[in-house]
Amino acid sequence: MSADLAFAPVADLARMIARKEVSPVEVVRVHLERIAALDATLRAYITVCDEAALAAARAAESALAAGRPVGALHGVPVALKDLYDTAGVRTTGGSKILADRVPEADATVVRRLKEAGAIVLGKLHMVEFAYGPEGLNAHHGAPRNPWDAAAARMPGGSSSGSGVAVAAGLAPAALGSDTGGSIRIPASLCGITGLKPTYGRVSRAGVLPLAWSMDHVGPMTRTVADSALLLRVMAGYDPADASTSVLPVPDYLAALSGDVKGLRVGLLRSFFLESATPEVRAAVETAAKALEKAGAILDEVALPAVAHVGAASYAVVASEALAYHTGWLKSRPTDYDPEVRKRLQLGAFITGAHYVRGQQVRALVRNEVDAALARRDVLLAPTTPLTAPRLDERQTTLGDGPSEVRGALIRLTRPFNFSGHPACAVPCGFSTGGLPIGMQLVGRPFDEATVLRAADAYQRLTDWHTRRPVLA
Amino acid sequence: MDAVFDLATLRGAARVAGFTWTDEELEALRPVIQASLRLLATLDTLPLDAVEPTTQYRIL
Numbered sequence: 001m002s003a004d005l006a007f008a009p010v011a012d013l014a015r016m017i018a019r020k021e022v023s024p025v026e027v028v029r030v031h032l033e034r035i036a037a038l039d040a041t042l043r044a045y046i047t048v049c050d051e052a053a054l055a056a057a058r059a060a061e062s063a064l065a066a067g068r069p070v071g072a073l074h075g076v077p078v079a080l081k082d083l084y085d086t087a088g089v090r091t092t093g094g095s096k097i098l099a100d101r102v103p104e105a106d107a108t109v110v111r112r113l114k115e116a117g118a119i120v121l122g123k124l125h126m127v128e129f130a131y132g133p134e135g136l137n138a139h140h141g142a143p144r145n146p147w148d149a150a151a152a153r154m155p156g157g158s159s160s161g162s163g164v165a166v167a168a169g170l171a172p173a174a175l176g177s178d179t180g181g182s183i184r185i186p187a188s189l190c191g192i193t194g195l196k197p198t199y200g201r202v203s204r205a206g207v208l209p210l211a212w213s214m215d216h217v218g219p220m221t222r223t224v225a226d227s228a229l230l231l232r233v234m235a236g237y238d239p240a241d242a243s244t245s246v247l248p249v250p251d252y253l254a255a256l257s258g259d260v261k262g263l264r265v266g267l268l269r270s271f272f273l274e275s276a277t278p279e280v281r282a283a284v285e286t287a288a289k290a291l292e293k294a295g296a297i298l299d300e301v302a303l304p305a306v307a308h309v310g311a312a313s314y315a316v317v318a319s320e321a322l323a324y325h326t327g328w329l330k331s332r333p334t335d336y337d338p339e340v341r342k343r344l345q346l347g348a349f350i351t352g353a354h355y356v357r358g359q360q361v362r363a364l365v366r367n368e369v370d371a372a373l374a375r376r377d378v379l380l381a382p383t384t385p386l387t388a389p390r391l392d393e394r395q396t397t398l399g400d401g402p403s404e405v406r407g408a409l410i411r412l413t414r415p416f417n418f419s420g421h422p423a424c425a426v427p428c429g430f431s432t433g434g435l436p437i438g439m440q441l442v443g444r445p446f447d448e449a450t451v452l453r454a455a456d457a458y459q460r461l462t463d464w465h466t467r468r469p470v471l472a
Numbered sequence: 473m474d475a476v477f478d479l480a481t482l483r484g485a486a487r488v489a490g491f492t493w494t495d496e497e498l499e500a501l502r503p504v505i506q507a508s509l510r511l512l513a514t515l516d517t518l519p520l521d522a523v524e525p526t527t528q529y530r531i532l
Contacts, residue, residue, distance in 0.1 A: 308518060311511045318508075326490065342501065348489035349482075349505050350512065357515040359525035366526065 005030045006169035007468060010076055010226040011253075013172055017075040020064060024075025024119065028057040031077050031121055035170050038471055043143040044165040046082045048122040049089060053077060056119040072233060074117030079171035081159050082123040083130060083208035084110050084217075093208045094126040094158075096139050096335045097328050107206025108241065109175065109217060109234045116233045121171055124161030128340045130177060130210040131321060133185050133409040135160030136391065138337035145189060145388045146469040147435055153388040156186035156409065158210075162220045163190035168471060173221045173230055179210045179317065181383075181413025183218050184425035188383035188438025191427045193455070193465060194220045195227040196413075198445045199420035200245040202231070203238035211320035214313065214417045223465055224426060224456040228252035231448060247446055255449035256456040261295030263454060264376040270302040272381035272412055275400045283429030283437040284382050290461050291380075291454070301372045301379065305364045306415040310407070312361035313418050315354040322347025366419040373421075373444045378454045383425040383438035384409055413440070422448045424455045427464040436464070477505065 005013070005027055016022045032050050039045050060075040080086065083093045085103035092098045106114065114120070125143045127135060135157035136142045143160045145153040146168040155164045159176030163186025166174050176183040178196040187194025195218045202217050209215055219230035235249045267273070267288050273281050292298040322329070325344050333341060372379060385398050389405050396405050403411075416423045422443050429437040441458075443451035459465050477485075482498045482505065493501075 308515065311514050314508065315512055315515070330491065342504065345491075345493070345497075345501055346504060346508055348486055348491055349509065354512050354515065356525050357512075357518075357520065359527070360520040360523040361515065361518065362526040363523050364520075 006034050007222070008172065009223050010073070010172050010221060011229055013076050014073055014229070017060070017064070018070060024057040024060040025054065027075065028053050028077050028119060028121070031171060035122070038168060039170060041144060041149055041472070042146060042164050042168055042170070043141055044124055044161040044168065044170050045079070045122045046092060046094070046125055046140060046161070047090060049120055052089075053119050053121050060117060060119065071116035072229065073113060076118050077121045077172060078113060078118045079121045079124050079162070079165050079174045080110065081126050081162050081174065081176050083126060083177060084175060085206035086110055086120065086123065089120070089123065091123065091208070093130070094128045094137050094140065097332055103206070105206065108203040108238045110206065112233055113230075124159070124165055124174060126160055127158035128337045129208065129325070130158040130179060130182055131340050131343055133157050133181060133406060135186065136339075138339070142391055146471060147191060147388065149471070152391045153435070154189060154391055156189035156384070156388065158182040159186050159220065163187060163192060166190070166192045166220050166222060167469060169468070173219060173226055175217060176220045177207060178216045178218060178413075178417060179214045180313065180410045180417050183216070183220055184383050184413045184423060184438070184440055185409050187220055187425040189388040189436065191436030191438075191464070191467065191469075192220060192222055193224050193227050194218070194425045195231060195448070195452070196416065196423045197231060197235065197448055198422045200243045201422070201446060201448065202234050203241040203244050205238055205240035209324055211317040213320060214317055216417065224424065224452055224459050225253065225256055227424065228256060228452045228456070245446065250449050252449055252452050255453050257453060258457050258460050259295070260291055260454060260457045263291070263296040263378070265291055265296045265298050265454070266301035266372055266376040266379045267298060268303065268379055268381040269300050271306050275398045275411060276382045276385040277387075277399055279431045280382050280385055280387070280437050281399060284380070284439045287428040287439055287458060288380055291458060294457065294461060299376070301376065303365070303368050303372060303415065305361065305368045308361050309365060309415045309418050310411070312358040313414055315350055315358035316362070318343070318347035319350050319355045362418050365415060369416070369419045369421050369442070377443065377450050379442040381440055381442070382412055383440040385412055387431045387433070387435035387437060416442055421445060422451050424451045426455050426458060428458070428462070429464060430467070477502065
């Protein structure tokens with residue numbers, strides 16, 4: 001029963017709690033016991049809110065007993081990447097600099113989750129200030145990928161703890177943030193679902209920034225349906241975030257028909273599939289065929305401008321990150337992880353003209369993705385071109401040649417941070433070594449409903465998302 | 473042919489940006505700065521003159 005509850009989908013937990021088939025206290029306790037038993041090895045959590053979570057669970061139970069109306073996530077535990085402000089609970093950004101920072105107010109999305117009845121289990125590990133895709137952290141140590149904890153493989157980042165916690169049954173759902181792929185990369189490496197919504201769909205207010213114009217926040221779950229459920233709660237206009245849209249928030253769960261008949265899917269081969277390792281490429285091609293067999297109309301499409309995203313997004317991210325960190329870089333330089341400090345320092349050698357050039361390329365890329373989606377409903381590509389590398393691995397070989405691991409991890413996700421299109425990562429296979437393989441579905445701006453429908457339909461056709469890592 | 477930046481140039485550029493970093497730090501950064509400037513230079517080869525930079529992000 002305990003393991004069943006730990007790996008139950010959010011939607012099932014919410015339904016069972018609302019029907020009083022299971023107590024929210026029991027659900028929270030099961031997760032806290034797993035955290036106590038496993039997290040010394042996995043290192044998913046920076047802060048566990050055990051007493052507060054149990055108190056909230058007891059209050060949730062009392063509300064049900066009293067017959068009070070409850071929200072869509074009533075009594076369901078969630079965990080937060082440690083860059084979401086939480087009133088009264090420290091929010092460190094995975095850093096030494098903010099180690100003792102305790103916000104006075106919740107981030108907008110945290111408040112919305114709580115208003116829907118969710119219970120915060122704790123705050124999750126991350127790369128310092130979200131600046132890196134491997135999942136490494138010099139201050140706290142790197143979380144371990146649960147699919148091969150013994151060999152110490154990367155969980156992916158920067159939402160490393162979020163990927164590990166959800167994959168290992170230490171939280172039914174988590175929030176991550178994604179500036180170059182930081183939701184989708186750990187989702188790919190840890191074998192879970194991760195949704196980067198359209199830029200402007202979900203408020204970033206109260207979330208520590210890496211690069212304002214590239215940052216997206218979103219859910220990380222085991223199923224697409226659970227991401228749809230969380231997105232419905234999180235999305236919508238927020239006066240505290242000027243980038244948020246006033247477009248109405250649809251019922252994403254209602255869009256999950258399981259039907260992909262006539263859905264036009266554009267497979268991204270050039271740059272995307274071509275750079276993947278043979279195992280990843282084969283898994284994504286097999287997934288494309290599965291969708292086609294289910295009635296989708298498959299073709300291939302290319303996005304030539306993405307070849308310039310590496311240089312252009314570097315100009316944008318490094319400049320914006322330096323602007324945010326200038327004060328601490330002057331006053332507390334030795335408190336940064338040396339690798340993160342170096343990345344920030346490089347921003348000082350980028351000119352304003354470089355930044356504008358980057359924004360020009362951004363317009364090209366956005367227009368190109370829009371054009372590809374004018375005649376298709378979704379685009380399909382690998383999430384990462386490789387499976388989880390070892391923590392000490394710095395160089396790898398991709399389908400198109402040698403590459404630094406860091407650049408390889410971020411290569412296929414970053415274009416859609418740059419363009420702002422919604423993208424959902426789901427598991428689509430396993431390597432011969434037993435490591436998860438991920439693919440991403442990309443859709444039109446603010447059309448998360450179609451992206452989620454396609455990804456959910458794929459999960460109804462396959463069982464990759466139901467597999468669990470073997471943990472000691 | 474790449475431009476090669478000596479320490480004095482990097483020291484000056486860092487100061488313009490508001491930072492006073494040691495020569496040791498700048499020397500360690502130098503190869504990465506060279507590589508990043510080489511990467512950024514590729515942007516100057518693109519036909520971008522008629523492309524207006526992104527200044528707004530689909531706020532609807």
